Amino acid sequence: MPSPQLLEEYSQFFRLLSEPARLQLLCHLKQGPLDVASLIEATGFSQSHISRQLGQLQRAGLVRCEREGTRTIWQADGVLVDELCALVQTRLKQRLQAQLEQLQVT
Amino acid sequence: MPSPQLLEEYSQFFRLLSEPARLQLLCHLKQGPLDVASLIEATGFSQSHISRQLGQLQRAGLVRCEREGTRTIWQADGVLVDELCALVQTRLKQRLQAQLEQLQVT
DNA sequence: TCCCTGTATGACAATACGCGCATTATGCCT
DNA sequence: AGGCATAATGCGCGTATTGTCATACAGGGA
Numbered sequence: 001m002p003s004p005q006l007l008e009e010y011s012q013f014f015r016l017l018s019e020p021a022r023l024q025l026l027c028h029l030k031q032g033p034l035d036v037a038s039l040i041e042a043t044g045f046s047q048s049h050i051s052r053q054l055g056q057l058q059r060a061g062l063v064r065c066e067r068e069g070t071r072t073i074w075q076a077d078g079v080l081v082d083e084l085c086a087l088v089q090t091r092l093k094q095r096l097q098a099q100l101e102q103l104q105v106t
Numbered sequence: 107m108p109s110p111q112l113l114e115e116y117s118q119f120f121r122l123l124s125e126p127a128r129l130q131l132l133c134h135l136k137q138g139p140l141d142v143a144s145l146i147e148a149t150g151f152s153q154s155h156i157s158r159q160l161g162q163l164q165r166a167g168l169v170r171c172e173r174e175g176t177r178t179i180w181q182a183d184g185v186l187v188d189e190l191c192a193l194v195q196t197r198l199k200q201r202l203q204a205q206l207e208q209l210q211v212t
Numbered sequence: 213t214c215c216c217t218g219t220a221t222g223a224c225a226a227t228a229c230g231c232g233c234a235t236t237a238t239g240c241c242t
Numbered sequence: 243a244g245g246c247a248t249a250a251t252g253c254g255c256g257t258a259t260t261g262t263c264a265t266a267c268a269g270g271g272a
Contacts, residue, residue, distance in 0.1 A: 031107070
């Protein structure tokens with residue numbers, strides 16, 4: 001059994017990925033570095049919201065930024081999220097497959 | 107870019123793991139099948155709460171149950187959560203390592 | 213059949229979180 | 243220094259979620 005502290009850390013991490021808005025930001029940044037204006041354009045969220053979400057992702061080490069004058073250029077940091085999503089995708093596929101077979105048997 | 111629907115599915119899945127209570131249940135069940143009384147004993151949560159959380163995990167295919175008279179025996183289903191946690195753990199370690207080096211440099 | 217044990221569900225309080233608006237802080241340019 | 247663009251923060255509202263208590267439901271044994 002993992003310690004309660006570790007469970008807490010895990011859950012906090014997964015919580016970051018439990019919001020479509022944040023996943024969306026991560027996916028956009030995965031394509032390449034972007035400034036905040038582009039993210040606003042791409043997602044339709046308010047500047048304040050995006051700023052906060054990026055802050056959270058940054059604290060978790062999932063994104064990183066570099067200042068360029070007053071603008072800030074953000075980019076995804078690491079491939080962890082890709083790997084996690086790949087695993088989940090595999091699972092989702094399996095489940096759909098299973099449901100499909102279930103239907104065909106019936 | 108994944109479709110919004112897919113992002114939604116991912117986030118819903120990760121949301122399941124974003125709660126220490128649910129992770130805790132998963133971890134206990136990973137050790138082997140347990141009945142609800144044992145889970146109450148082990149976690150200290152109320153029966154109703156455990157019932158609900160197990161329901162969510164079951165719908166996602168993360169746990170599975172078999173009736174044994176009036177009792178219900180639950181067990182973890184699949185290794186996905188282990189794999190996800192292993193990935194996250196690696197990341198956590200890396201980050202702590204980095205912080206450590208940062209401190210030593212300073 | 214009635215009771216007794218164990219599970220699921222309805223109602224509710226407390227809390228956390230998403231999201232935007234308005235404001236403030238920060239850095240560049242003239 | 244003053245003004246302008248951009249990013250961060252305070253605040254508030256609405257909604258979703260956690261967790262409990264009380265209650266309804268199901269299955270086995272006398």
